[in-house]
Amino acid sequence: MLTPGDLAQRSAGVVEATRSTLARRSSQFAISLLRIRFHLVEESIGVIHCVDGTLSDRKIATLHFLILPEVQSVPSTEDELVTNGRRFMSLFYAGPRAFASLSYLHLHSLMLETDDVANVLSTCEKLENLILHSCECGLESVLQIDHPHLTTLVFAGCVFGKIELNWLPSLKYYRYHTWFFSQDQYPLSLGYVPQLSTLKLWNQASTMHKSIRLSELLGNATISLLDLDFECERIWIEPEAPKVLGPLFQNLQILNLQRIHEECDLDWTMFFLEAAPLLKQVFIKVWDHACFNWDEEWQDMYQKGYSLPTWEASADLKHCNLKVLTIKGYQVDEKFTRYIRRVVKAAVNLEGIVLIHSGSCEHCKFSPSTRYPWTHEERLQIKEQILEWRSSPIKIGFESLESRPSHAKQDLESYYVHWYIHT
Numbered sequence: 001m002l003t004p005g006d007l008a009q010r011s012a013g014v015v016e017a018t019r020s021t022l023a024r025r026s027s028q029f030a031i032s033l034l035r036i037r038f039h040l041v042e043e044s045i046g047v048i049h050c051v052d053g054t055l056s057d058r059k060i061a062t063l064h065f066l067i068l069p070e071v072q073s074v075p076s077t078e079d080e081l082v083t084n085g086r087r088f089m090s091l092f093y094a095g096p097r098a099f100a101s102l103s104y105l106h107l108h109s110l111m112l113e114t115d116d117v118a119n120v121l122s123t124c125e126k127l128e129n130l131i132l133h134s135c136e137c138g139l140e141s142v143l144q145i146d147h148p149h150l151t152t153l154v155f156a157g158c159v160f161g162k163i164e165l166n167w168l169p170s171l172k173y174y175r176y177h178t179w180f181f182s183q184d185q186y187p188l189s190l191g192y193v194p195q196l197s198t199l200k201l202w203n204q205a206s207t208m209h210k211s212i213r214l215s216e217l218l219g220n221a222t223i224s225l226l227d228l229d230f231e232c233e234r235i236w237i238e239p240e241a242p243k244v245l246g247p248l249f250q251n252l253q254i255l256n257l258q259r260i261h262e263e264c265d266l267d268w269t270m271f272f273l274e275a276a277p278l279l280k281q282v283f284i285k286v287w288d289h290a291c292f293n294w295d296e297e298w299q300d301m302y303q304k305g306y307s308l309p310t311w312e313a314s315a316d317l318k319h320c321n322l323k324v325l326t327i328k329g330y331q332v333d334e335k336f337t338r339y340i341r342r343v344v345k346a347a348v349n350l351e352g353i354v355l356i357h358s359g360s361c362e363h364c365k366f367s368p369s370t371r372y373p374w375t376h377e378e379r380l381q382i383k384e385q386i387l388e389w390r391s392s393p394i395k396i397g398f399e400s401l402e403s404r405p406s407h408a409k410q411d412l413e414s415y416y417v418h419w420y421i422h423t
Helices: 004-024 040-055 078-094 097-102 116-125 267-275 334-346 376-387
Strands: 034-039 063-068 104-109 129-133 137-145 152-156 159-167 172-178 190-193 198-202 225-229 254-260 281-286 324-328 351-358 393-399 417-422
Touching: 004 034, 004 040, 004 172, 034 040, 040 078, 040 097, 040 417, 078 116, 097 104, 097 116, 116 137, 159 254, 198 254, 267 324, 267 334
Parallel strands: 034 063, 063 104, 104 129, 129 152, 137 159, 152 172, 159 190, 172 198, 198 225, 225 254, 254 281, 281 324, 324 351, 351 393
Antiparallel strands: 393 417
16 A cells, blocks of 8 residues: 555556656647546645646647545545545646646546536537546535436446436437435436437335336436446336337337346346337346455344345247347346246247356355256256247357356356357
8 A cells, every 4th residue: 555655656646657758758749648547635736736737738639637645545535525626626726728738637535525526527628538436515415417428427436426427419328327315316317318229227216215117217218228226236227108108118129137136037027128119138147245244233224135136028929139138147037048948939039048057256256055956967858948949040058068167257249158059
């Protein structure tokens, strides 16, 4: 861990590197890209002055700031957050040209007033990417965001009462990771976001979190990729009828449902198929491990089995566009077989089913004991159970047998599978 002296020395080095880099380049030519990573310490004012001075007589086409706290404790204390917020605003006011030229801003562990955020957004008029990690405005705050050029917006582990995306005509990607409990209101609202295509919502919900109806949350947004992560706790969305969700899911093509706990079945997810006619890929991860245990005082609030979702799909449901169903954390269990058969029956043009072992925890490397089918005999039996009456060919992929001893980490983009073809 860096001492204050080490950090001051390193920050002075960043200032000198910035100054020498900018000084070497002729003012006749624009700088195409400048990325600077620095800490919220007194010495960093030199970085702002260097960039601000350079912008007085030349152009920086793309400017990125990644600004980290002096003390990177987890979690930060309130005093640290307040100090970080004050230091950031000092840097902000010291470099109006620099911040007005930013296209990317990543802030970590600071407390701001909502008016400060509004001021930053109005000044950073060229901003396209904004990432706030562990930042706060307070549990009673309402953060209103209007910006003409923001395309990417990420909030991770932040403390706000509510985030209102009022007017973001260029926004394409929005991720909100972890919001605090409220039984009275949703954590966010979507206003004018006509280009929003990717929405990622991740939260570890307690009994104190208000359940979300996507039809009420989405407003007029018609997204193409939806990623919901339940973080092994209770399911915080409510299934809804296709006549309600259909207009909002008319463009949905990719659905990721992450870390559904093992106490919950999967049948309720069929409401997505009913409401999203263009859906092509469904990825489901079943996972029931957390790297920590709730204290006794919190255990009553975090109940996985609280208000389990239910949904009875239409018996004659037919879906023409679903091509691939992937389940990570698959086990030899009736709930998986029942769910897959329902999808196979409904998805008349389904081409592939991928059934992956749960793997190990990426943080603590814990590898759960599961009933994953590792033998050829088990896999043939599963194939017959799922597809015994299906006439059209479907490929069924399993984890590579070579990966069994190591339980190698898998992800959405790359995994090795062994294919069985049903003909």
